[in-house]
Amino acid sequence: MTDSNTILFSGYARLPSGISSSYIHETMVLVVLIDTRTATIIEAECTLSTRTSERYISGFLIGESINDGVEDINQRIDRYYEGNSKKAISTALRSIYNNYRSYVKS
Secondary structure (H helix, E strand, O other): OOOOOEEEEEEEEEOOOOOHHHHHOOEEEEEEEEEOOOOEEEEEEEOOOOHHHHHHHHHHHOOOEOOOOOHHHHHHHHHHOOOOOHHHHHHHHHHHHHHHHHHHHO
């Protein structure tokens, strides 16, 4: 069993057609483990077509707090990630944030 303060959240988004990831997965899945005491992402994984892109996106997320939203993270991804899955990543991350907010309110 994991720490009771560590909760898994996932977000999904449709990938653009015609890119390599969309031939493997119709949707992109982003999964994060969040320490609810600090709202910090402690682990992250996504379904992109290469390990390099998956690790790169995880690097933007791990160690970040989502307590005040995900716009800062999405802005950095927008600035430094030029992959075709950019919008899907942003959408999945916003979904995770919304799920996280609902969780902490309950």
